Amino acid sequence: MGEARIMFLDKEEKYIFDKFAKQASGSVYYQSGNNVLLATVAIDEDCIVEEDFLPLTVQYIEKAYAAGKFPGGYVKREAKPSDFETLTARIIDRSLRPLFSKNYCYPTQITILVLSADNDADLQILALNAASAALYVSEIPLKFPVNGVRIGRIGEEFVVNPSLKEQEQSTLDLLVSGVNEDLLMIEMRTFGGIKVKPSSNPLSLMTTLNEESITSFSANELEENQLIEALEIARTHISKKSQSIVQSFEAFVKPALELGEGRKSFVCEGIESFICQQYLESLRKIIESLSKTERHSQLKAFAKKIAQDWKAQNPNDIESLEQRVEETLDKVKRNLIRQMILEEGKRADGRGLKEVRPISIETNLLPKAHSSALFTRGQTQALVVCTLGGDMDAQNYELLTEKTTSKERFMVHYNFPPFSVGEASSIGATGRRELGHGNLAKRALECSLIYRDSKTIRLVSEILESNGSSSMASVCGGSLALAAADIECTSLIAGVAMGLVCEGEKYAILTDIMGLEDHDGDMDFKVAGSAEGITALQMDIKLGGLKTEILKNALFQAKEARLHILGLMEEAKRKIVLNTESLPSSQIFAIHPSKIVEVIGQAGKTIKEIIEKFEVVIDLNRDNGEVKVSGGNKEKVDAAKEHIINIANSKESKPNIYELYQVGDIYTGRVKKIVEFGAFVELPHHYDGLLHISKVTHNRNEKISDYLKEGDEVRVEVLSLNKNKVELGLLD
Structure with missing residues (x-):
């Protein structure tokens, strides 16, 4: 058990190791101000996962008691994770996953519990710090001190780790995690803003939007060079904190577990040479197959043929032959794809490095939907449907750091059914990936919306076919669906997924990557924005750090692609025919x-x-x-x-009652209508005043009709004026 303290941006962070959850492989009680989180790491060292994936699970759990609250809903117990909890777990997962070696194969669980939370807490940054600390001191044999910072922008100034109050004024939300000088994960979005001329109008901002009072409305896009500047600020602070962590935590790092050789590799050098000598050209032709499904089936058949030919020449070599051939063929395929890109500047589908796949767009093809857009790019197809509603249709949600329930009036729901990749399995509950992709599309589009009223907008992206960049297809389709619903936006928003292949000093940046390039590449870099700049960005690095030069080139190459896609989208927008019969x-x-x-x-x-x-x-x-x-x-x-x-x-309309009557005025009026609770008396200037029964008799058993009848003339006094209502008293 031990304790370490770190000062970062004038705030003290306290880490207590192995006092809590001592049976976990690593644990940390992390405190910053009044915020307390417990992060634990547990591994199953007796189980080896043979499949080719990292068996890492991250769970981020908020406890309602942390903010002195009861869980919302009928059942007063924490149950299904909220969207915020799931998205925070994804951010932590994407930041820590690159630290593990490709051969790490032991089921590993990282759990972060929020035990105490201030109203101004940035829980995502705090959770990442806690999880990274627990992993760093654990028995897992990897020692890299990941940490993260959030960058805001207030006016023209970048702010590091802004408070929640400062975030409300910020036009930028940039979350970056990394190790030393290396950036591992980036999440970025901008916030739309409006400027209005000074006015004495007492109405809300939504109402003034209908007046000629707007000076500007912007999605506050961030230019590429400005993003580079913000990332360099983040890199500097991440590097400083990494050094502090190493110095402060050194005494608490546990000895690494002896985990054995890990996942067994079936790659065979002999079979690799056999494939390279006899089948390389055939493999190249399969890689260049235009259809993803055709390529997959051809590769399976090709692996069987190689296994048969190898067995014919080596009849005694039969142990795990099929598995050895499949893994070896996959390695050769990966090397060949990367070689084609780096040496020949050629991609699997024949495109150049900067070339975007063919795009087709259809709008409002669903007659009863409020609007729809079918966006097809290569073998990726998204059907995005927009539905408009009112206040009652908004999604209620609660945040731990807020006392009241909030309403989400703009929703983007992303669905990825198995048939989109040719799989024969049932459609289940929304997964983390679907939630994350929908959130990315929402972040890209939301800043462009100009709300003229309290509409509730729901976009649903149905991925009908997928071969890379389905989230960016959802952005493009979503922007067009908004236009097809006659929703006013600052501009169209387009998205494109970029890739990277890097060997030593040589590298190639790929525009509009497909699934094959995502799988065998070194970076997944999604950029969305308008012609003015970037509105949302998401980056995950599979290799160590990313040089500034590569990042800058990738951003400007993405801009070229984005402008090309926006041109096609603008053309499609001009052809939109509104669903006037269905559109509210x-x-x-x-x-x-x-x-x-x-x-x-x-x-x-x-x-x-x-x-x-x-x-x-x-x-x-x-x-x-x-x-x-x-x-x-x-x-x-x-x-x-x-x-x-x-x-x-209308000039004939009645003037304001405050201009016509005053308390104490006396009039003679005619009883116009008798009701149970009194009588309406017609006054001069065509207004009716209420003569309540209590002003006529105090006997509850008597009725107003015992004293007055319609048509009677009575002398009355004005007792009060309230919200265009005149209350009268009876004079003898």
């Missing part, structure tokens, strides 16, 4: 608060006529005069808006 519409505007009563009319007569005539729903705010009209037909919604404005602007 809404308008939010303002009239003078005193005119609301005119829109309602006597006993609601006027507003009922408007609703029936135009087939709309109308919401009125008596306090600020805000009017929201929504319906299933845009023309009728616009006509209803115009009708209401005409009523409010």
